[in-house]
């Protein structure tokens with residue numbers, strides 16, 4: 311099939327806009343009913359890519375009618391101090407969602423922090439008690455970057471049942487959830503990581519290749535099967551030839567786009583959709599809190615019927 315360069319690009323913006331428009335409607339209804347959504351972001355230390363992510367979260371939350379607050383903590387904070395801050399947010403009824411931006415400094419055990427977030431306010435489904443939901447095919451609130459990546463693959467129209475998928479990177483926030491989400495769609499999934507013996511041999515077999523390792527331009531054209539869909543999840547900042555900081559992915563887009571049938575650009579691919587899904591998850595979390603509230607205190611309709 312002959313395709314123009316542009317039609318090869320799987321852009322996240324249009325899908326993100328649709329999601330944000332729908333979140334905006336839900337948020338307006340919830341607010342009118344007395345349950346305004348509020349997302350609190352926790353950042354520890356300074357990471358350029360995280361700053362980009364948080365900046366976009368703030369901007370899109372404003373568009374969606376979700377209030378957004380960033381709590382920044384110094385890199386030398388202790389895990390105990392962070393847990394105490396999270397417990398404070400759990401106890402605050404005005405806070406309906408909490409996201410811990412990754413990475414956090416090495417001395418902070420991320421699992422302990424994730425476990426400190428109340429599962430009902432966990433907008434990424436990363437609490438140890440929640441992440442198992444995707445193993446059970448309960449997919450309405452999945453980790454945002456993973457869900458965004460899979461949603462972009464679906465935009466290709468490829469049949470996922472039986473699709474040969476290779477995921478490069480096995481982080482708990484991206485690579486592992488992608489594998490589970492795709493298994494639940496019937497794909498045949500291989501997960502590669504830093505101990506994989508021949509990455510290129512695995513990657514070349516993939517009808518859909520997901521890459522999330524944080525290594526700029528790791529994937530070259532000769533590692534990609536002709537006609538494949540390539541989902542580039544890397545967000546790496548580097549200094550360009552003009553001396554300006556820019557964002558590049560884990561895929562060498564210029565060469566790979568000559569081989570692949572679809573490729574996500576960086577920026578403009580998975581990133582914008584990740585932010586939109588975070589906001590959608592924020593509403594899913596809020597609706598779960600409302601369901602618990604109704605179950606605990608009853609709803610006006612029920613009270614009126616008594």
Ligand SMILES: Nc1nc2c(c(=O)[nH]1)N[C@@H](CN(C=O)c1ccc(C(=O)N[C@@H](CCC(=O)O)C(=O)O)cc1)CN2
Nearest residue numbers: 359360362363366410411412455545577578579581582
């Ligand atoms: N708690 C989490 N932390 C992190 C996740 C995650 O899913 N949950 N994934 C990455 C997020 N990330 C990188 O740090 C990231 C995600 C999205 C964007 C983004 O909005 N990119 C846009 C905009 C670019 C721009 O404005 O220049 C895009 O790609 O078009 C940036 C970074 C790690 N942490």
